[in-house]
Amino acid sequence: MNSRVTLHDVAREVGVHPSTVSRALDPDRAALVKEATRSRIEEAADRLGYRPHMIARGLQTGRTLTVGVVIADLGNTFVTPIIHGLAGAIHAEGMMPVIAETQDDHIRFSQILDHMLGRRVDAVISVATRAGDRAILEDAARLVPVVIAARPLAHTTLPQVTQDDRKGGGLAAEHLADLGHRRVAQLRGPLDVENFARRAEGFSETVRRAGMTEIFVDAFGERPVIEEGGRLVRVLMEMGELPTGLFVHNDLMAVGALSVFHEEGVRVPEHVSLIGYNDLPMVGHANPPLTTVRYPGWDVGRRAGEMVHRILAGEPVENVVLEPALVVRGSTASVS
Amino acid sequence: MNSRVTLHDVAREVGVHPSTVSRALDPDRAALVKEATRSRIEEAADRLGYRPHMIARGLQTGRTLTVGVVIADLGNTFVTPIIHGLAGAIHAEGMMPVIAETQDDHIRFSQILDHMLGRRVDAVISVATRAGDRAILEDAARLVPVVIAARPLAHTTLPQVTQDDRKGGGLAAEHLADLGHRRVAQLRGPLDVENFARRAEGFSETVRRAGMTEIFVDAFGERPVIEEGGRLVRVLMEMGELPTGLFVHNDLMAVGALSVFHEEGVRVPEHVSLIGYNDLPMVGHANPPLTTVRYPGWDVGRRAGEMVHRILAGEPVENVVLEPALVVRGSTASVS
DNA sequence: CTGTTAGCGCTTTCAC
DNA sequence: GTGAAAGCGCTAACAG
Numbered sequence: 001m002n003s004r005v006t007l008h009d010v011a012r013e014v015g016v017h018p019s020t021v022s023r024a025l026d027p028d029r030a031a032l033v034k035e036a037t038r039s040r041i042e043e044a045a046d047r048l049g050y051r052p053h054m055i056a057r058g059l060q061t062g063r064t065l066t067v068g069v070v071i072a073d074l075g076n077t078f079v080t081p082i083i084h085g086l087a088g089a090i091h092a093e094g095m096m097p098v099i100a101e102t103q104d105d106h107i108r109f110s111q112i113l114d115h116m117l118g119r120r121v122d123a124v125i126s127v128a129t130r131a132g133d134r135a136i137l138e139d140a141a142r143l144v145p146v147v148i149a150a151r152p153l154a155h156t157t158l159p160q161v162t163q164d165d166r167k168g169g170g171l172a173a174e175h176l177a178d179l180g181h182r183r184v185a186q187l188r189g190p191l192d193v194e195n196f197a198r199r200a201e202g203f204s205e206t207v208r209r210a211g212m213t214e215i216f217v218d219a220f221g222e223r224p225v226i227e228e229g230g231r232l233v234r235v236l237m238e239m240g241e242l243p244t245g246l247f248v249h250n251d252l253m254a255v256g257a258l259s260v261f262h263e264e265g266v267r268v269p270e271h272v273s274l275i276g277y278n279d280l281p282m283v284g285h286a287n288p289p290l291t292t293v294r295y296p297g298w299d300v301g302r303r304a305g306e307m308v309h310r311i312l313a314g315e316p317v318e319n320v321v322l323e324p325a326l327v328v329r330g331s332t333a334s335v336s
Numbered sequence: 337m338n339s340r341v342t343l344h345d346v347a348r349e350v351g352v353h354p355s356t357v358s359r360a361l362d363p364d365r366a367a368l369v370k371e372a373t374r375s376r377i378e379e380a381a382d383r384l385g386y387r388p389h390m391i392a393r394g395l396q397t398g399r400t401l402t403v404g405v406v407i408a409d410l411g412n413t414f415v416t417p418i419i420h421g422l423a424g425a426i427h428a429e430g431m432m433p434v435i436a437e438t439q440d441d442h443i444r445f446s447q448i449l450d451h452m453l454g455r456r457v458d459a460v461i462s463v464a465t466r467a468g469d470r471a472i473l474e475d476a477a478r479l480v481p482v483v484i485a486a487r488p489l490a491h492t493t494l495p496q497v498t499q500d501d502r503k504g505g506g507l508a509a510e511h512l513a514d515l516g517h518r519r520v521a522q523l524r525g526p527l528d529v530e531n532f533a534r535r536a537e538g539f540s541e542t543v544r545r546a547g548m549t550e551i552f553v554d555a556f557g558e559r560p561v562i563e564e565g566g567r568l569v570r571v572l573m574e575m576g577e578l579p580t581g582l583f584v585h586n587d588l589m590a591v592g593a594l595s596v597f598h599e600e601g602v603r604v605p606e607h608v609s610l611i612g613y614n615d616l617p618m619v620g621h622a623n624p625p626l627t628t629v630r631y632p633g634w635d636v637g638r639r640a641g642e643m644v645h646r647i648l649a650g651e652p653v654e655n656v657v658l659e660p661a662l663v664v665r666g667s668t669a670s671v672s
Numbered sequence: 673c674t675g676t677t678a679g680c681g682c683t684t685t686c687a688c
Numbered sequence: 689g690t691g692a693a694a695g696c697g698c699t700a701a702c703a704g
Contacts, residue, residue, distance in 0.1 A: 016691085020691075023690085033689070059697070
């Protein structure tokens with residue numbers, strides 16, 4: 001194994017000094033080397049199968065050309081477009097994302113950040129932020145640029161790329177109002193994730209303003225996953241008369257809700273109109289296709305990636321807030 | 337920023353030599369240091385906020401404690417349990433997975449492998465292997481251990497952790513036969529992914545053996561994604577009379593198929609029974625809930641992670657083939 | 673038990 | 689245009 005070819009080997013092969021090889025092989029400094037020697041060096045490097053040792057380079061330059069990306073749950077396809085947007089922007093600058101997953105666990109979050117800082121990533125993008133993670137992130141930000149993406153963080157000056165959840169919650173309520181609903185409710189996600197807190201506020205506020213009645217469900221999902229959506233629907237059903245319109249804080253939970261409704265013989269949208277959030281690829285193919293709020297994941301990712309570069313380049317950055325949009329499908333209907 | 341504290345700083349603070357600090361802070365060699373000095377070192381390291389520089393350590397030891405994990409599509413939740421199994425096993429040994437995504441693109445596959453080798457990962461696990469990637473992987477395997485997971489690779493001696501797709505395809509056919517179906521078909525995934533080729537074989541063989549008729553659909557998904565499933569159903573519908581039983585090569589494509597059937601007024605399972613593959617978390621909540629073949633993703637991941645350690649430890653390894661299992665839900669029914 | 677010396681593979685001055 | 693020398697932060701012999 002390990003027939004590792006070094007700069008030294010190439011240099012000896014060609015009969016020049018290692019530093020000349022280093023120059024010849026770096027696009028930025030190749031011009032400093034005479035055309036003839038350079039092509040001999042390139043040929044030899046190729047022939048010997050030389051691969052630059054990024055680790056060694058990183059030690060010297062102090063940059064690893066990696067960006068740590070912290071994700072909450074890879075099983076939530078909500079993050080996929082974000083990762084794609086991120087990866088595109090990061091690759092565009094010759095850097096590489098290093099992805100890790102917290103499972104929405106605070107301890108793991110902390111360990112992962114430690115790990116990344118130890119690996120000397122050049123920057124960190126947190127797509128998994130919960131309220132309790134603030135101190136850790138601000139700590140990390142003293143060593144390396146930190147960008148908060150997707151999940152907003154309150155009471156901090158860390159740069160953020162997010163989406164207007166308050167407005168998204170409002171859109172859901174508005175849509176139900178337009179359809180003539182009077183009694184509505186929402187099934188909330190974990191409230192220490194700012195997105196859900198804001199969706200809740202935006203929804204409730206618009207509900208009030210439209211003169212609808214909100215049936216308050218005194219429970220929320222511990223994690224924004226399918227099963228929790230199902231659980232909350234059962235809580236709702238035990239409360240008595242169902243609302244005619246229901247906003248579920250994300251699509252995964254909405255799928256769980258849909259499934260339990262189906263089991264229990266509650267028809268969507270005939271008995272209750274259902275709205276999710278995120279517009280996961282799957283939910284347009286659900287039965288009925290889910291009305292939802294589109295989350296601009298790809299853009300969030302791209303902007304976060306770009307923000308990292310701007311910070312690395314020493315440019316000033318401003319927080320970015322993108323717009324959600326309602327996607328009407330078959331899971332909502334007028335009350336008859 | 338970068339108030340980077342080095343071993344040197346800690347050493348000076350305590351008044352010992354850097355190598356003593358190095359020893360004191362390494363669990364394996366801490367015993368070599370006198371209890372008193374060690375605790376003084378630990379205290380100082382803590383106080384100064386010392387973090388080991390993994391990059392520098394890697395340069396010295398030749399090990400980066402990272403395992404490159406190559407994934408085809410993070411949007412396919414099929415890979416999530418595999419990643420979890422993998423990550424668990426890898427973390428257990430103090431190593432860290434470094435995840436990258438190929439989008440099932442051969443060029444990107446090659447670039448990613450290059451990148452990983454340049455970053456000197458200690459091993460590579462490929463969960464994205466297509467037939468055309470063999471040379472690249474075997475090349476890489478000369479530098480670093482390579483393990484093939486989930487997607488088998490033919491004609492190679494590289495170690496593999498896979499699942500019996502042939503049997504899985506057989507289970508699907510058998511289930512349809514048991515339900516009394518006579519005319520069946522399959523919608524195939526990309527055939528340069530071995531899994532699909534084997535599912536196809538297993539299905540067809542059992543169909544023949546059971547005396548059923550297979551309607552051959554002369555098209556296959558370019559990529560195993562939702563849209564392709566929908567497209568193939570339209571191809572099937574244009575062929576004339578529908579089969580009563582349909583095996584779709586993965587759940588994502590099955591969801592697309594379900595959706596198009598729904599649009600076209602074809603009822604599942606009344607008109608056609610539908611079977612997918614993988615048992616994604618979502619499909620149990622589809623309408624109707626999807627009958628599918630369970631893919632033991634978590635185990636595949638775990639075994640692959642363990643295999644890496646075994647190889648790194650110089651132990652011999654043998655290929656692992658796990659068993660699929662049929663999960664019967666509401667998308668299949670007896671022909672009446 | 674601790675200090676010394678080298679050096680991992682590379683880039684980066686500074687000479688020539 | 690190229691070579692020489694130093695050093696990134698750490699670990700690994702070898703002394704003492």
